[in-house]
Amino acid sequence: MENRIMKISARNQLKGTIVDVVKGATTSHVRIDIGGGAIVTAAITNEAVEELKLAKGKSATALIKASDVLVAID
Amino acid sequence: MENRIMKISARNQLKGTIVDVVKGATTSHVRIDIGGGAIVTAAITNEAVEELKLAKGKSATALIKASDVLVAID
Amino acid sequence: MENRIMKISARNQLKGTIVDVVKGATTSHVRIDIGGGAIVTAAITNEAVEELKLAKGKSATALIKASDVLVAID
């Protein structure tokens, strides 16, 4: 497992604080408050949650590839 | 094409204002200022840009599925 | 949560009727009959299922970004 990555290609790197972590059978939902009233939800493996010791109150960055973002208008 | 969708399953729906639209041969990059100093980049088809008439200064929402979000820590 | 989206960039918007919803610990599977004998399965969060009140027999649209579609030939 890679532990000292310094730069990553993802265009969207939103820093914040973990609001809660909900574990399922294999998939966890991690919610990150990125400021300005916005919360980002990530669905990741339970293994990742354990390995990164993700928990409420910790700092974390949500990474999102530009090709995974859709755009909507009213 | 569906034009009156009212609710969508995506957990992440970040509202903002389009900062710029850069068109490529088939893929465009749309950057949306979602406030708090954060800008989200979406890579979508040129057809979508034209159909939604996306342009600098317009309001838009970035939609991101929870399963497309990665989490990083320092 | 955005509730009045009118247009969305996704190239693939397949309308149909929900056939069944199977809830897991954090992830649900929603199957939508889009006609012509084709059924599309979506894996989404339980929260989305509850928020949109997805249930068997209801109308729903499957949204798929063009960059998430692979092509196979015989």
Place this chain on the structure above:
Amino acid sequence: MENRIMKISARNQLKGTIVDVVKGATTSHVRIDIGGGAIVTAAITNEAVEELKLAKGKSATALIKASDVLVAID
């Protein structure tokens, strides 16, 4: 390159006929008529288009992972 795959995990395998192929600088858009008036657009690499010899009128299957499908309701 794997050329004789018999079964694949993708829940969504929509068979149809290619309507058109539009090549960009690195990314092509392939549109597949899957019947019932529905057309699915795939954004794939130019290399894939060449390797699979994708062209208008040929049979092709659109493959979509369940975790890449969003659900919308009116």
Place this chain on the structure above:
Amino acid sequence: MENRIMKISARNQLKGTIVDVVKGATTSHVRIDIGGGAIVTAAITNEAVEELKLAKGKSATALIKASDVLVAID
């Protein structure tokens, strides 16, 4: 379900041997040893695991679309 696909557009097709399959409520994790000490983890539906009869010791190929790969540097 499509059972005799011969060629697929995915740029990344990594052959290997299944190391283990962990089933969750709706999502399974399948780990494939692709050689050279590298193991690839796939999160797929339980239905796919059953349909393809995936199990420890069997041969399998991990398919990954180029647009789903991020790049990191130290």
Place this chain on the structure above:
Amino acid sequence: MENRIMKISARNQLKGTIVDVVKGATTSHVRIDIGGGAIVTAAITNEAVEELKLAKGKSATALIKASDVLVAID
């Protein structure tokens, strides 16, 4: 932009050496030799290529979320 990420949730982190970088109008293809005869192709934005100074011969890690991996069998 986040420059000092130490740990990332992606289950698949494949280290290697960049074989070539092909730039398109907005999207680049980066190919990474991960050893054992396997090459992984990433489709990322031109901006990411420039920011990370990706070039032939440099070390790089391909990051892939488990939910983006499909499984195929013969």
